[in-house]
Each structure stands twice: as structure tokens, then as C-alpha cells.
Amino acid sequence: MFGISPLGWLHTLGSLPAIPLAFYMFARHGRIVPRSVPGMAYFAFMLIGALTVFLVAHQPVSNVIGAVTLLLLLVGYGIGRLPSLGRAARYIETICLSLTAFLLMVPTVSEVLRRVPDGHPFVTDPKSPLLLGSQAILLVALVLGVTAQIIYLRRHGKAAGATAS
Template sequence: MFGISPPGWAHTLGSLPAIPLAIYMFARHGRIVPRSRPGTIYFISMLIGAATVFSVAHQPASNAIGVVTLILLLAGYGVGLTQRLGRAGVYTETICLTLTAFFLAVPAVSETSRRVPDGHPLVTDLNSPLLIGAQASLLVALIVGITAQVIYLRRQKMTRPMHAEDVG
């Protein structure tokens, strides 16, 4: 179904939970909250997706996105484990994790539009105006989103990362 191999299904189903979790955390908290239950599940799901992309990638850019996503994911979750960076750590954490969501969304939109509906996909090639428009919209959302997050964090004057007890 949809021309997806067994490793492709493992990759897709492993990373799929990250999408609604990211949407939930962005809507509820304005950012991905790493030290929360949804944040922990997001981390595991993103780790599965980024680590398995190498077994299913057909484009060289896919491997690069996988590597960058892994680096950003580990940096975003790791920076909160130290207090050395202080307030800058919260900004670093937020930006890194928002970028992971972006690097999940770009191939998700591309692959979904090239496979759905089964047999008659919305897009047949990577240069489709529909696909380019969707990816451009994701880029605009990323720029607007990170800008809004930074403004919000500056107004909140957060001095430490948000923890599970902060999100109820």
C-alpha cells in the first residue's frame, strides 16, 4: 500500500506520533517542552524517525535532513540538562526543537503528497507548484513561529527550561 517498504513503514509509524505531539505542544505551550510526557514521547518518536531515515532515503538530501535532525534533537534535549547557558539555553532548546519539527514536516508533506491518494497522488514530481507552495508555506511558518517564540520567551524572561511540573 502506498508503495512503502517494511522499513519505510517502521520509519513512518515510528515518527508519526511526533506530528500531533508537536502540534499539541505548540498550541498549548508555544514550544516543544522536552521535560514533559509529550516531550519525552516526541523525543523517542523523532529519534526513531531520524535514525531510520537512512534505511529508506532515496534522495541525498534525506540523509542530510536525518543527520541535521539528529544533531538538533540531541542538542535541543541536551542543552536543558545543564544550567551553564542560563537563559540562552532556553532559546537554544526552543529553536533546536522547533527546527526538528520543521525537518519532520518538510519530508512528511513531500512524501504524503507524492503517495496520497493511493494510485493517484496529488503530486507526481518534486518540482510541482503545489509541493513547492506547501514547502514555502512551511518555511514561512517556521520563520514566523521562531520569531513569535523568541518574542514570547523575551517577554516571559524565562531563566530555566520548562519542566513537567510547569505544564500540568
């Protein structure tokens, strides 16, 4: 079905739960919160997806996306444990984890458009306006989302500093 191998299904179904988890955390907290139950589940599902992409990828760019996603995921989840970075750690964590969600959504949207409906996909050409428009929308959402997150973190940090004085 959809031309996906059994290993491809493992990759797809292993990483798919990360999408609603990311949306939940963005809606609830405005960011992916690594030290929470949904955050730990997101980490596990993203790790499955990032590691299995190397087994199913047919294009070199897929391996690059997988490696970058893995790096951002590890930095995003590890940076908060470095007390020497102070507030900067929260900014780096937020940006890295938002980028992982973006790097999950770009191939997800592309693959859905290129495989659904089965046998007659919406997109057959990689330069299709629908595909390129979808990717552009994701990029705009990333830029606006990360900007909003940084503004929120700055305001929240200043408010916390003002009440501590």
C-alpha cells in the same frame, strides 16, 4: 500500499506520532517542552524517525535531513542541562526543537503529496507548484513561529526578572 516497504512503514509509523505531539505542545505551551511527558514521547518518536531514515532513504538529501534532525534533537534535549548557558539555553532549546518539527513536516508533506491518493498522487513532479507552495508555507510557519517563540521567551524572561527585583 503507497509503494512503502515494511522498513518504510516502520519509519513512517515510528515517527508519525511526533506530529500531533508537536502540535499539542505548540498549542498548549507555545513550544516543545522537552522535560514533560509529551516532550519525552516526542523525543522517542523523533529518534525512531531520525535513525530509521538512514535505512529507507533513497536520496542523499534525506540522509542529510536525518543527520541534521538528529543533531538538533540531541542539542535541543541536552542544552537545558548546561547551567552555564543560563537563559540562552532556553532559546537554543526552543529553536532547535522547532527546527526538528519543521524537518519532520517538510518530508512528511512531500511524501503525502507524492503518494496520496494511491496510484494517482496529487504531485508527480518535484517542481510542482503545489509541492513548492506547501514547502514555502512550512518555511513561513517556521520563521513566524520561531519569531513568536523568541518574543514570548524574551517577554516572559523580563517579566520574571522584574518580579524577582
